[in-house]
Each structure stands twice: as structure tokens, then as C-alpha cells.
Amino acid sequence: MESHLTTSWENKLSLASSEASSILVIADSNLPKSYSKEVLDICNKESPTHIISFEGGEGIKTLSHVSEVYVHLEKMGADRKSLVVCLGGGTITDMGGFAASTYKRGVSLVHLPTTVLAMVDAAIGGKTGVNTEMQENFGLLKNQIGTFYNPKMVGINHNWLQSLKEEEILSGWGEMVKHALLKGGTHLKELMKLSPKLEDLSPMLIRSARIKEAIVNRDEKEIGERASLNLGHTVGHAIESLAHDQGREMKHGVAVAWGLVFALEASVMKMGFDPTTAEELQNWIVSEILKGIEVDGADAVWSKMSQDKKNVKGNVIDVLMIAPGEVKWDFVWEREEFTILWEKFRGRYT
Amino acid sequence: MESHLTTSWENKLSLASSEASSILVIADSNLPKSYSKEVLDICNKESPTHIISFEGGEGIKTLSHVSEVYVHLEKMGADRKSLVVCLGGGTITDMGGFAASTYKRGVSLVHLPTTVLAMVDAAIGGKTGVNTEMQENFGLLKNQIGTFYNPKMVGINHNWLQSLKEEEILSGWGEMVKHALLKGGTHLKELMKLSPKLEDLSPMLIRSARIKEAIVNRDEKEIGERASLNLGHTVGHAIESLAHDQGREMKHGVAVAWGLVFALEASVMKMGFDPTTAEELQNWIVSEILKGIEVDGADAVWSKMSQDKKNVKGNVIDVLMIAPGEVKWDFVWEREEFTILWEKFRGRYT
Numbered sequence: 001m002e003s004h005l006t007t008s009w010e011n012k013l014s015l016a017s018s019e020a021s022s023i024l025v026i027a028d029s030n031l032p033k034s035y036s037k038e039v040l041d042i043c044n045k046e047s048p049t050h051i052i053s054f055e056g057g058e059g060i061k062t063l064s065h066v067s068e069v070y071v072h073l074e075k076m077g078a079d080r081k082s083l084v085v086c087l088g089g090g091t092i093t094d095m096g097g098f099a100a101s102t103y104k105r106g107v108s109l110v111h112l113p114t115t116v117l118a119m120v121d122a123a124i125g126g127k128t129g130v131n132t133e134m135q136e137n138f139g140l141l142k143n144q145i146g147t148f149y150n151p152k153m154v155g156i157n158h159n160w161l162q163s164l165k166e167e168e169i170l171s172g173w174g175e176m177v178k179h180a181l182l183k184g185g186t187h188l189k190e191l192m193k194l195s196p197k198l199e200d201l202s203p204m205l206i207r208s209a210r211i212k213e214a215i216v217n218r219d220e221k222e223i224g225e226r227a228s229l230n231l232g233h234t235v236g237h238a239i240e241s242l243a244h245d246q247g248r249e250m251k252h253g254v255a256v257a258w259g260l261v262f263a264l265e266a267s268v269m270k271m272g273f274d275p276t277t278a279e280e281l282q283n284w285i286v287s288e289i290l291k292g293i294e295v296d297g298a299d300a301v302w303s304k305m306s307q308d309k310k311n312v313k314g315n316v317i318d319v320l321m322i323a324p325g326e327v328k329w330d331f332v333w334e335r336e337e338f339t340i341l342w343e344k345f346r347g348r349y350t
Numbered sequence: 351m352e353s354h355l356t357t358s359w360e361n362k363l364s365l366a367s368s369e370a371s372s373i374l375v376i377a378d379s380n381l382p383k384s385y386s387k388e389v390l391d392i393c394n395k396e397s398p399t400h401i402i403s404f405e406g407g408e409g410i411k412t413l414s415h416v417s418e419v420y421v422h423l424e425k426m427g428a429d430r431k432s433l434v435v436c437l438g439g440g441t442i443t444d445m446g447g448f449a450a451s452t453y454k455r456g457v458s459l460v461h462l463p464t465t466v467l468a469m470v471d472a473a474i475g476g477k478t479g480v481n482t483e484m485q486e487n488f489g490l491l492k493n494q495i496g497t498f499y500n501p502k503m504v505g506i507n508h509n510w511l512q513s514l515k516e517e518e519i520l521s522g523w524g525e526m527v528k529h530a531l532l533k534g535g536t537h538l539k540e541l542m543k544l545s546p547k548l549e550d551l552s553p554m555l556i557r558s559a560r561i562k563e564a565i566v567n568r569d570e571k572e573i574g575e576r577a578s579l580n581l582g583h584t585v586g587h588a589i590e591s592l593a594h595d596q597g598r599e600m601k602h603g604v605a606v607a608w609g610l611v612f613a614l615e616a617s618v619m620k621m622g623f624d625p626t627t628a629e630e631l632q633n634w635i636v637s638e639i640l641k642g643i644e645v646d647g648a649d650a651v652w653s654k655m656s657q658d659k660k661n662v663k664g665n666v667i668d669v670l671m672i673a674p675g676e677v678k679w680d681f682v683w684e685r686e687e688f689t690i691l692w693e694k695f696r697g698r699y700t
Contacts (some may be wrong), residue, residue, distance in 0.1 A: 021663040024370070063413055063416075070482055071482070071493065074482060079659070079662055079664075080660075081662050081663065089509045101497070102452070102495050102497055103494065105479070105497055106497070106498070106658050125555070132417075141355065143452060144453065145420060145452050146452060146454075147451070148456070296477050311429050312429055312431050313431065314371070314427070314429075
């Protein structure tokens, strides 16, 4: 499959909009106005263009927000040749992508990610998704509703990263570390020399995004290898979801970074991962993320893990590593073993 | 692509349920209890099975009903290897199919249609869909939200047709006539000898369904030929939607039958369709559907047609015929021409 990733996004967007009967830009309202103006200027030259804004964040990943997009598309008379452009972070590309994939059974889609996390992860690979609405006594389950739907283009514009807060860069860095662990070799060594600052990460963005793209292209529907991208995510999602339930803020990429530290711990015990390498990697990751992580006990984490989308026939599935670049993506946890390891991890890092 | 259509549905369902981690049967609450019992008995042998019932009808094709299915799937702990079985008419297979295609980005799906319309049309071809909710001053737009998603199996059980009302059989007959016009040749001649009674139609069901399946397999994503299945539907949907807005009941297949009569009228004028053959076909169709059709004027119909999903860049697209079996699926209407023809058609048949 050819790459959808490009840095010459202006030309490609101009082409895509000339082929569209109408265009809806779904933008994050927190972005500087100059970003959407830049995009609208390119689109408007070619086709009637509308814009709808949402304040990006996990809260917009609901069917109610998707319905708002549907209504907007209807009111502007969108047809099957219309184009949806998502301008924002991962919550905008996830929610907007789902709307585009299901409106008239799918209209064209372009992602213009504006965060590190969206550039290297959320906007790559064609997964769209929203969360289930909060049910009584039930909590929020992430990305339970979604589709596989490929955008025509994912445009990378480094300039849009200038306005990011430090914590958002740190969050994207978590996924970049994950890609580096999956790839191993010189890419990992090069990344380990950098710190999660924009100047350092910028040249690595497209390389990191391409690691994910290559894995996805080999296994689009997640029958096998694509599951390796869940490295750090079984535990990461669990602690993120617990933090959310308790009203604490935890950035996705930071939760994933902690998930990676735990996955390395578990990989030493279960997969024969070299303990010295693991410790070196763990220290490197931990040195860059905020210390004093507030995490719950094994029971609470296990309860979230047992609701994970990746589980099959009640088994809690996780991704572990044999060595950097060598992945076991269908490891099955026994509850007791997890509990012992988790408490050890917790004692060490909190 | 291999055929998903089968009459040996018990064996195939048993196999599919043995491969599933859990099963949700979405059933029409109006069906005799023996139908769902038959299905549950087969499933229960293999995997934990749950059932959720809805009163079938256009009213269940909403995102709220889809959400109910999501919640049910969550509460029963459904994972990616779960199976959704839709037992009912087209509104159950459309809505349930959409839920299955978007829950965890798609779980397995089996359709067990219980109406003629669903057997020959709705359950065939992998289109799922729900309607947009009613917006103020906006009306209901049909099947605007949906996916392309293939069921593992469409099981045909003639016994389930026994409980159908006459009008429901008539409605399915409309789509069977459409398939016969698209196919032409001996199939059309054979169907023209029959009347829309269950005894007559039963042996033709699977043949009619296979005409649709063959067209879909040649053009799954509706880039070209699949659009020919919209024969009679541009006008059909418009008069169905107008009837709905005015609180009148009009069965989908009956609206389509009227759409076919109009399409033949237009095909004579615009495509050089043989007028004698057209009249013969029109008389045959009209003789079987209720006379005294109450239809609106050209302006009202055009207004609905101009909102049709098939339209591209504001053009109203329709399907016309050159001869039986020979289709033009991208005819573009001029409003003036349509108005003249519509009033002629209306004068003749109402």
C-alpha cells in the first residue's frame, strides 16, 4: 500500500479539494485561528468549504458529537464526493474520522494532525473511534465504537507544533518511545540520545510515524502483527481510565510510557528480555516522565484490563518483548502472576 | 467472492457460533417466539448466548437504538470474537448490522432475514444503515449513516415467511420485480407469470437474491454497476419519504414498484426503451399494486430527490433502462424535464 503520509500537505490538500463536491473542516477550537485560515484558504479555492469547531479532548469522542457532524454535513448538502478534513489532535481525528467513515457509508477523509501524538500515532493507520457514553456503575470504555477507514492523506506540518504545551509533547514522546522499542536497532539508539523537547523530536516525527505505517500496512485489520502497537497499552489504558474515573488528569502518552516501563519489567520475567538492557531502557523512560506516579493496586488495574478490547474469550492479552525489535503480541496474563509483578513495579516507581 | 447466501443455515449458524466467544441475537419482538427459540437452541449449544428484542420498523433505525445494542454487548462482555445474529426484517438487519460493524471496529455478523424484502434485498450486499434523527424543519433522511460490512452468512429459511402479512409480501415483490428487470431474459418472463403470493414467490426467492449478490460482488463499494440496484429508488424513496412526513403508511417495496413504473416511463422518453415492452411491464406491475396512489406534485418530489444520497455535485442521479437487462445507472435529471414527465405519470396512474 502506498504511504498516506506526506509533508507536502498543501499540494495534496489542494488536489483532494479540487476533486471534492464540498468540504467540511472539523477543527479544534483551541488552535490558533491562523491554522484553520491556512487550511480554509487552500480548500476555498477549489470547492464550497464549511468549518465546524470542537474543543478537542476525550469529551468529544461521543456519538452525540458525531451526530453534530452528521447534521452539519446534511445541512451543507454534503454528498458522497464530499471531503472531511480533520484539523487537530487525536480526539479530532478519531471522532471526525468515524463520522466521515459512516456518513453515506464513507466520504473522503484527510487528516491534518496538530499534536505529536496525532502525527505519530492517532492519525496513522485508519482506526477511527469514539467512546461509549458513561453508563451507571459502568465507567467509560475507550474506543469501543469505531471503524477501519483510511484517510486519503495524513499531512505533517511541523510548524503547527509550535503552540504545543510541554505535557503534550511529552505525551507524543510516549508513543515515539513505543515505536522505537518495536523497531529496535539504530532508531532506538538515536532516540535514546534525545530528550522530549520539540527541537529534538521534530526530525524524528516522520520516521516514527512510518514505523507505525509499515506495521499497519502489513496487517491492516489487526489479525496479527498490528497488535504489537498495543505495547504498553493494556496497562497504559487501565491506569489512564482509572485516573479519569477519579477525576485526575493523565495524558495518554504518559500513561503509555508507564505501561512501557511495566512491559519491560514483565518481559524480563516472562520473555527472557535481557535485564540490563531493560533497566537501561526503564531508567531512560522514567527519567523523562514525571515521577511519583499515583497508581492503584493490582485489583483495580486488573478490573480495567479485563475489559480491554484486545481480550479474547475472557483472556487478558498483552504485548511483551523478547528483545528490542522482537515482539510477542499475544501474551496471556494469569491474574496472580500479574498481581505479584504489578505490586513489585508499584513499589519500585511510586 | 464466495456466496454468503445459504438455505442450510442451521449447520452454518452452528459452525459460526462454535467459533464465537459469545453471541448476541437481535430479534424482532413481533416474530413468533418459536423463531428465536429455534435460533437460540442452535447457538446455546456452542457459546454463551444473549438476546435483545426490538419492535422492527423504520423507527428502530436510529443511533439511540444502535447505542442500546452497544450497551448490551458491553454488559455481556462481548469481545472481538463475538457474533451478532440479526433475526428479523430489513430494519433489524440494517440497524443490527451497523452496530456489529462498528462495535470494537467490527465483530462477526450473521443475518437471518424473516421477510421477503430482507431475504432478497436488505440482508444481501453488506450495506448497513440508520437514519438521521428528525431535525427541526428538516425531515428524516434515510440511511444517511452506515457502513459497508459483509455478514459471514445470510441464512434463508422459507418457513419463516408463513406469518407474513399480504402487504409485506407485496413489498418484497417490488424488489423482486426490480431484480427481474435488471436481469431481463427468461428470469423476467418467468416472474411475470407469477403473482405476489407466497406460494408463487417462494421458489424465486433465492434466485432473486442471487441476482443482487452477483451485482454487488462485481462492484462492492458502488463505484459503478452496483448503482443499478437503485432502479426505481430515486422516485421510490422520495414518495416514501413524503408519505412518511404526512403520516401516511407506504411500504418500501410498494414505493419502489411505483418508482419502477415511473422509471419505465422515463426510459421510453430518454433511453429509447421500446414503448410496447414498457407498457406491458407497467401494466403488469400496476395490476399487482394498489391503485389510486396518492402522490405529491413534482416540486415536492423533486425537493426530496435533490437530497438523495446518490446525488453528486448537486446533480440528481437516477437509473434508467435501455431495455430489460440493459441499464444506465448514472442518468442526470434536468428539473424541467422531470417535472413534465412526472405530471404525465401522475395523471396516468392516480
